[in-house]
Structures are given as C-alpha cells and as structure tokens.
C-alpha cells in the first residue's frame with residue numbers, strides 16, 4: 001500500500017507511478033487521503049477531476065471511494081483491494097475522504113476556510129474517533145469503564161513520553177541526520193557539523 005494526500009495527485013510523478021504500476025502489473029494499492037485541501041488550496045480549485053478515485057482511469061486502474069470517517073468501512077474496503085491486488089496482480093486506487101480538523105501545520109491557522117467549514121470539520125459527526133467509539137459501544141465492545149481506562153492509560157503514556165523528551169539532554173548536532181537515510185547521501189555529508197550553518 002502506498003499512501004498520500006490529495007495534494008500529491010497533481011504531481012507528474014504520481015501519474016508516472018500509476019502508469020508504470022499498471023504496465024508492470026504491480027500489486028500496489030494507492031491510497032489517497034482526500035481531505036479536500038492541499039495546504040491552502042482546495043481540490044476543486046486544483047484538480048480537473050476532483051473525484052480522485054477516478055483518476056486511475058487513464059491507466060485502466062480501477063478506483064474506489066470510501067468514507068474515511070468510518071474506520072471499519074476503510075478497513076473492509078482496503079482489505080478487499082489488497083486481496084484483489086495480490087490475486088489479480090494489478091494496482092488499485094483507493095480514495096478515503098474525510099475532513100482536516102486543523103490547518104496544514106502548526107503555523108497554519110486555516111484562514112482560507114470559513115468559520116462554518118472549520119466548525120463542520122471538527123464536528124463530532126465528522127470525527128472518525130467519535131464515530132468508531134459509537135460503533136464499538138453499539139457492538140457492546142466498548143463500555144464507559146473501558147473507555148475511561150483506555151483514556152487514562154493513553155494520557156499516562158503520552159505524559160511519560162513528553163516528560164522523557166523534556167528531561168533528556170539536547171542531542172549532539174552530529175546526530176542530526178541519524179536514521180534519516182539508509183545510505184549516506186551527498187547533500188547530507190555537505191551539511192554535517194563542519195558546515196558554516198552549524199558553526200557555533
């Protein structure tokens with residue numbers, strides 16, 4: 001499975017990937033997370049075909065769209081497409097749509113959206129976690145006690161991780177690129193500690 005945002009789908013490399021995947025019969029499921037916005041640009045404004053699951057058509061790649069707010073629907077559709085990709089030895093395109101609850105990054109206040117759009121994106125009926133919670137409760141799997149227990153254990157785990165980070169010494173600059181690349185790359189070695197950028 002290869003996952004990307006809607007913003008990727010207007011980059012040439014994506015179309016080249018679809019083309020070669022179909023030509024070479026690669027069992028790849030391309031999963032596009034469509035939250036209708038790439039940074040500050042809407043899919044409607046930037047995509048001549050905004051129904052993204054259809055965009056594999058030029059490469060004879062079958063596509064499906066699923067409600068990305070529904071965890072179980074995503075699981076079922078993804079499972080089915082992965083099985084078909086393996087059995088039929090061919091790629092598929094899966095578009096999972098949902099709403100982006102905040103801006104693109106911590107420095108993006110999402111001013112390109114109206115207050116109504118921002119509120120709707122964050123509404124409980126559009127929140128995948130709230131929806132999944134209700135599904136589990138209805139199935140008798142999640143009780144109030146269990147929900148409290150899970151919430152408390154997650155909070156404890158996150159607090160412990162944050163405390164660990166806050167209380168750890170600052171890492172040495174020479175370790176900046178550790179675990180970034182599998183093998184050394186030229187640009188990396190040019191930006192190691194001797195680089196003026198890092199001079200004290």
Ligand SMILES: Cc1ncc(C[n+]2csc(CCOP(=O)(O)OP(=O)(O)O)c2C)c(N)n1
Nearest residue numbers: 004005006007008035037038039040100104
């Ligand atoms: C190859 C490449 N081109 C351009 C960018 C700049 N860029 C960063 S995020 C982004 C848009 C991402 O859109 P999407 O995947 O829909 O993410 P979202 O805005 O919903 O977080 C772009 C164009 C990049 N990171 N890499």
